[in-house]
Amino acid sequence: EADIYQTPRYLVIGTGKKITLECSQTMGHDKMYWYQQDPGMELHLIHYSYGVNSTEKGDLSSESTVSRIRTEHFPLTLESARPSHTSQYLCASSIRGSGGADTQYFGPGTRLTVL
């Protein structure tokens, strides 16, 4: 079981609200990621970070923002939630494994519903 945590696990909010999805890991991993996943669809990378004070946008355009002030913490913020933001958000961290391939560890996810 990976030591990566996400809160809340489920969130139902109204349109226009500001929300922050929390992600923390206790494994000391430098790389962290946020993915968005809709039912039956593939994961899409929306943000990633190589380390403290390093953040980059991923492949999928997202209106969310992230910050990386501490190694263990990688929160994602939506300034004004919309129904189109309804999705599952997965946080992950990674470490370089043997053979050079990063092994990713995923959190349990946050299921967000925007009404």
Add this chain to the structure above:
Amino acid sequence: KNQVEQSPQSLIILEGKNCTLQCNYTVSPFSNLRWYKQDTGRGPVSLTIMTFSENTKSNGRYTATLDADTKQSSLHITASQLSDSASYICVVADRGSTLGRLYFGRGTQLTVWP
């Protein structure tokens, strides 16, 4: 167009039976291929990672194969158990960037019946 295609989309088998899931990819240049298991409402958990030089890797009852020439991989599950019911996701990493970009398949939804 998704560069990782998985089949079948869903599969139902009886407990104790074996099954094989398929993954075809077009990602290039290839770095490695991973299989993940994702239980409903949970994050994916890594089962195997294979690099270009590896053509088979096992993790308990799970055995993954890789043919880098034909760009195909399979995940074989032996003596299935009810707890094997999950989505199995094929992920391919490229060598084109420092990040090692990951391309995700949509998964095969496996249901094991008693």
